Amino acid sequence: MKKVLMGNHAISYGATLSRVQVIAAYPITPQTQVVELLSEIVANGELDAEFIKVESEHSAMAACIGASAAGARAFTATSSQGLLLMHEVLHWASRARLPIVMANINRAISPGWTIWTDQNDSLSQRDTGWMQIYTADNQEVLDSIIIGYKVAEKVSIPLMIVLDAFVLSHTYEPVDVPDQEKIDKFLPPYKPKIKLDPEDPHAFGGLTAPNIYMEFQYNHQQAMMEAKKIINEVGKEYGDITGRYYQNLSPYKVDDAEYVVITTGTISKTTNIVVDKLRDSGVKIGNLRIRTLRPFPSEEIYEQLKGKKKVFVIDRNISFGNTGIFFQEVKASLYNTDIRVPIFGFVTGLGGRDVTPELIEEIVNIGIKNEKPEEEVIWMGVKK
Amino acid sequence: MTEKKKRKISLSIPAEEIMRPGNLACQGCGASLAMRYALKALGRNVIFDIPACCWSVIDGPFPYSSIGVPLLHMAFETAASTASGIRAATKVLGKEDTTVVAWAGDGGTFDIGFQALSGAAERNEDIIYVCYDNEAYMNTGIQRSGATPYGAWTTTTPVKHYKKLPKKDIIEIMAAHRIPYVANVNIAYPEDFIRKFKKAASIKGTKFIHVFSPCPPGWKMKPDDTIKVAKLAVQTRVFPLIEIEHGIKYTLNVKVNKPKPVFEYLKLQGRFKHLTEKEVQRIQEDVDAYWDYIMKKVEFSKEYAG
CATH class of the missing domain: 3.40.50.970 (Thiamin diphosphate (ThDP)-binding fold, Pyr/PP domains)
Incomplete structure (x- = not known):
């Protein structure tokens, strides 16, 4: 019903x-x-x-x-x-x-x-x-x-x-x-x-x-x-x-993507909108939503990211003194694999600040534009 | 062959031993005896939960267990809340006849577990909460607790700064929750002990039982003096044996018409040996005053609660 x-x-x-x-x-x-x-x-x-x-x-x-x-x-x-x-x-x-x-x-x-x-x-x-x-x-x-x-x-x-x-x-x-x-x-x-x-x-x-x-x-x-x-x-x-299938990962247009945004929670829904928009203008991008944090689906993440050019992780959290936590998890899980591509870590949306499609688009543009991340943590939408 | 006519003896202490022989208690441990008596009274259809306390160790290392009934070990402050969960499960699974017992020390009751206990009592959870009170954190090596009495030495109240604060009056605190049954028992009075546990098991709602439980290493006394000291606690009126029904009806269970001086009780325990005559006198006065206070409540109960 x-x-x-x-x-x-x-x-x-x-x-x-x-x-x-x-x-x-x-x-x-x-x-x-x-x-x-x-x-x-x-x-x-x-x-x-x-x-x-x-x-x-x-x-x-x-x-x-x-x-x-x-x-x-x-x-x-x-x-x-x-x-x-x-x-x-x-x-x-x-x-x-x-x-x-x-x-x-x-x-x-x-x-x-x-x-x-x-x-x-x-x-x-x-x-x-x-x-x-x-x-x-x-x-x-x-x-x-x-x-x-x-x-x-x-x-x-x-x-x-x-x-x-x-x-x-x-x-x-x-x-x-x-x-x-x-x-x-x-x-x-x-x-x-x-x-x-x-x-x-x-x-x-x-x-x-x-x-x-x-x-x-x-x-x-x-x-x-x-x-x-x-x-x-x-x-x-x-x-x-x-008719509703749930897995550790929920990929969206990742298959043929060159760039992959990694998201969790509701930010992923907003990211899908951005993916569609950018695909319309020819950017080959996908969104990989991580559902399961523990156990961490390392092997599945590897399979999804194999052959991609760059990865952008969006974290709505921060481990003070290090980086966003999903960023750490993703990087660590790939270290012993043959994937050697730049992975960018973005922190945003803390304390309920809106994470808008515009902001996610900005994240993607920073990722595509820069060869490598310039900072370990890239804060988005923060008043510095 | 004609059947021998058996003499019927009615034992006030059940003969069946539920507790298994062999456990990790120290010599002369009051808490070990307390468990033995409690199990005799409650029988086998029980489930225990035990938070951090001496009994976390006494029961024995995995995979051994000396208690002989199902037991869930739990975190320090959770005796009453865990028991609430166990009780809810037995209800929903149709095992309402099982008695659920939270069995905690004085630290887990007077101090860290008090919030959970107060909450469970306010909800009138159908559990028996037992506090075996050895008047300090004994499992960690004799640190003072809210149950440590005035005048006592512990490792955190050294002789130069022995405890100069009174023990929390836990049964009065619990009675103030207006739960159906509050009682205290003493391992030197097994008949009273067992009668009260049986009574608790027959009552629905929250029952709180405070157990006087000497600790020879912590009280700096001889292991073979456990019963003697426990008995003296009653005979000197340090620990009046009472029960309180619905928070109002007080009954004195063991009369002490000719009390011995409190010094008789104190002098057997090294934890009090630094006390001056003046301090002993002060403790005597406190004991007398508390006795009078309780007796007034008992008298009042006769008039009011009938």
């Missing part, structure tokens, strides 16, 4: 269709409509779930960990400061190998107080051992929650769906809400192999000496690498029933 949904409500419907059993959440702008709608859905009896209205995001994730370890499908949603407060228990969730799914609405970090979008909140959690998927429209948000559970439960790793504050969270778009029946076939109930069970008592997460700790980390990493494949497989399976 087609509905006109804001991104936040797309999350709520995604969680409902996934038949989540325990929700634990704490309000934060711009996430609140996610939990408001879910509260209503649970209160109406449309979803058989327990909703714990916790007193902090830290407790939200802790409750999800308890619920998931006890065998329930658990869900939460947060943003920015809330995600940062969760940091410790995000690590716990992944190292406990619990397939929790959460939505994070990308909001910049304070001070100064801000509620507008950039990616530094979720990127600060890059190494927590979670999978991270960056979405570009509300349809993808809803679909990714459902796909997310299937992936997470297959590899026993939690998964974070990331979307831009306001640009998606509060913007209404037409969204196809799939039939519950169809989703039930795609996503069966969560049946963990092992859980907290009085009939089969085990201790989880106890004292782990150097003789065994490393093996847990190795297994976690192996599962992550396996997830690269699983995300594509499950994305295809979902596409076969809905």
